[in-house]
Amino acid sequence: MSERVLMKGNEALAEAAISAGCKCFFGYPITPQTEISAYLSKRLPKVGGVFLQAESEIAAINMVYGCAGTGTRCMTSSSSPGISLKSEGLSYIAGADLPCVVINVQRGGPGLGGIQPSQADYWQATRALGHGDFHVIVLAPSTVQEMADLVTRAFDLADEYRMPVMLLADGLLGQMMEPVVFKKREENGKSFDKSWAANGHGGKRKHNIINSLYLEATELEEKIHERFKRYDEIKAKHTMAESYMTDDADVIIAAYGSTARLARTAAEKARSLGIKAGVFRPITLYPFPVNELREATKTAKRVLVCEMSMGQMVDDVRLALECKIPVDFFGRTGGIIPKPEEILEKLKGV
Amino acid sequence: MPKMTVDFSRCKGCGLCIPQCPKKIVELDTTKLNNAGFNTAVCVDDDKCIACALCAVMCPECAITVKKEGKE
Amino acid sequence: MPDFQRPKSLCDIPTHYCPGCTHGIVHRLVAEIIDELGIENNTVGVCPVGCSVMAYDYFACDMMEASHGRAPAVATGVKRALPDKVVFTYQGDGDLAAIGTAETVHAATRGENITIIFINNTTYGMTGGQMAPTTLPGQVTQTTPYGRNTDTEGFPVRVSEMLATLSGVALAERVAVYDPKSVANAKKAIRKGFDFQLKKQGFSIIEVLSTCPTNWGMTPVAALDRVKNELAAYYPLGVFKEGAVRNFNA
Incomplete structure (x- = not known):
């Protein structure tokens, strides 16, 4: 697709995710992110990908952990209450340095709140997406075109820095229709190092371990310092406004x-x-x-x-x-x- | 000659191997401790060992090696 | 009986397990089967939270460490991404039958093509011996100091029987490791589980009745007797479901 098409924000995001090489999607139904799952359930299997509706948000984010751990591009999407459930998994994904993309199409809270658009998860996204000392990159689209463009960017940033990237949208952007152009992805795009992946060592290397447990405090501190150095690099190179x-x-x-x-x-x-x-x-x-x-x-x-x-x-x-x-x-x-x-x-x- | 050998440093002295031995030749050596502080299992009569490996099958540490007659 | 030595797929390092803990025996069985099937290069294992949290250091294949109870979901993610790799989880009773019940039941009912090694020793070992979902009625633990009272603490979960009711399950079998014969049976069952997976025939779970001498307050040898006499009485050994769920490659 390279012509202008009229699409809902959620669908544009989903289509762009496939173009960006997202192979697997794990999700759980919730409003107002619904169209993302619906679209991917139709399209992903047709292009050799995997769509799986999990038994819970918790299971979905842990499926992302497993899938991301094999070095496969993958994504989950949810709306505010569901993101709270994903917190645990996000903390583990950050702690194990795994790349993945997480979509939050925000709705009103706290609790069940409502299903109308909201931006009340800013603190959660930027400060408290789970226990422990970590951050995820948070991107905020403002148009349907940006829903598509930023999800592509999100996959690249996730792979480059081996960390989760969140797209913080809202119900308004998800549901509105606007013209969108899907830019053709360069075939010779950047390739990312996946030598850390646990995908069967083939007898060619020592076994890889995907893990966030470090019982030695000094070792854990070192790990976190290393991660924060990456955050500093992102601050220097990738802020957008x-x-x-x-x-x-x-x-x-x-x-x-x-x-x-x-x-x-x-x-x-x-x-x-x-x-x-x-x-x-x-x-x-x-x-x-x-x-x-x-x-x-x-x-x-x-x-x-x-x-x-x-x-x-x-x-x-x-x-x-x-x-x-x-x-x-x-x-x-x-x-x-x-x-x-x-x-x-x-x-x-x- | 059949032989069971216990990795002195790995054995935790749990004794699960002892009752399995049909020849009753596995015991805990109470005369010394390994680096981890355990009395370790030993075969007290190599000649009687039939290399059945029942001791090794029950060893949680995989600390027992069994070799059959004539093999290196 | 052939010569006996450490399987190649079991890393040559000491374990952190307590003396006499049967985790080590089951680790060895899994590693032996990986060796026999020649699948070390193509296998990804998933560890739980609990005593076997650091099993990733012990198996020579690629490994992942899951959060508490989520190993079947993590394994699902691995298997869906890499359907031709062999994926197993290794989980304890608290991990699998309490906090991870939903993940276990749904991986099973999806017929997820993975193998679960489920260690049932009726207690939370790592945290110091609290009541587990599988703690026997009357059993004294740190959090049931007067014995598990089924009026207030409810009843133990028979996981294999429960999962055997699900259509996605190819194998649900309970074994034990209290003597050489039961260990041999346990190995056969685990092998069957991997075989079902290799033929893409559905979900397999092998429940292994195991010991926790430390938290049971018993010698390792007495703990084996408890498995044989008390655990196996409440949790009968045997096959509860066996048969291909699907026949892709058969």
């Missing part, structure tokens, strides 16, 4: 994912009223694009963070700006999508 009308802006709206789309509309309306507004949109949530934010807010007197939550990313914005610029917050939660007019009203007050 988009700045819109920020060059001369007095006030910057910082928002990610679908909220950033509404922020753009609000900023454009503000400009028409003579308020010099711009939008800063982080694409990598971990690592947070600190330098990009500082650059985008060079002329800004105020920053307004806008999220579909009670305020989570706002912490990272404040940390990045080191209190040099006042930071305000506007959010709707519980599955309510903020209206551009609401954001504009808040902007006027800032």
Whole structure:
């Protein structure tokens, strides 16, 4: 596929995952990620891949552990409550340095919450995706096109750094339809070292062990230090953000994912009223694009963070700006999508 | 000559091999300890060993090797 | 009886198991079968959480360490990615029959083409001898200091019988390792399990009644007697289901 097609975000993501070489998908039904599973159950077996509906989110993420441990590209997807169940497995996957892609099409929480779009899992994704000292790379798409593009990026980053990569989307992006172009993947793409994989040693090497257990504290500390060095490299090389009308802006709206789309509309309306507004949109949530934010807010007197939550990313914005610029917050939660007019009203007050 | 030998460093002295021996020639050597602090099993009469390997079959440490007559 | 020596697939390093623990015997049987089938190069083993958590150091094939109870799910992931490799899990009773019940039952009912070696010694060995799902009625453990009371703690799970009711299961057999004869039978059963897998004929589980001398407070020899007299009385040895679930390559 290389023509423009009209697709739901979830389906575009699923199709792009197959193009990116995802061979196996393990999942468990939950709204609003439903179309990802449905699409892959139809398509993956046709292209020699594996679709397996597991008995639980816990089983699904552990199937990913086993599959990733063989060096095979694989993925799971879920929505907020399901991601909580995957926490254990994600911690083990991070501890065993396995590459995989995890999709969270966020819905409202806590608990069963609701099934409307939400961004209330930012803290979970960037800070607390499981026990122990670890991070996963978190990418936040804002369009259906980006749902497709970033999942490809996610597989490459996962393989390059041997760690889980999460796509943090939301129900709005998952369900909306937009035109999308599937870029042809270069045949001679980067190949990644999989010599660590447990896939039968063939008598050619010592046995490989996929493991996260280190009973010697010094050995475990060393492992974690090594992992954090990789995080530092990712911070230096792979942060991504988009700045819109920020060059001369007095006030910057910082928002990610679908909220950033509404922020753009609000900023454009503000400009028409003579308020010099711009939008800063982080694409990598971990690592947070600190330098990009500082650059985008060079002329800004105020920053307004806008999220579909009670305020989570706002912490990272404040940390990045080191209190040099006042930071305000506007959010709707519980599955309510903020209206551009609401954001504009808040902007006027800032 | 049939021979069962016990890896002195591996044996944990659990004694599971002892009751299996049809010739009653496996015992714990209480005169010395290995590095791990265990009295280890020994064959006290090589001549009587018939290389049945029943001792080895019950050894959880795989510490017993049995060789048959005429073999190196 | 041939010469007896350590199988090639069992790494030549000391184990961390307590003296007299029968994990070592079962490890050796699995390694012997891997040698006999000539599959060391193509096998991936999955370890549990429990006493055999470090079994990955002992088997010479590629190994993975799963989180508690999830070994059948991990093995499923391996097997689906590499259907031509041999995949086995090695799990204890707490791992398989308590925290990992769902993963076990569903791998079985899917007819997942893997082999599970299930060590039933009626206790949580690694954590110091707490009540397991398989702890016998009346058995004293760290968390049933007055003996397991079935009114409040419920009844032991007979895993092999339970799994034998599932259509995806090719082999559900219970064996023991309390004397050389039972060890020989155990080996035959484990071999059967691997054979079913090699022919892609479905899920196989071999439950092995085993000892925990340390937490039972018994000598290793007395512990073998307990397996023979008490465990085998509650958990009868035998085949509960045997037969190909499917015949892809037969």
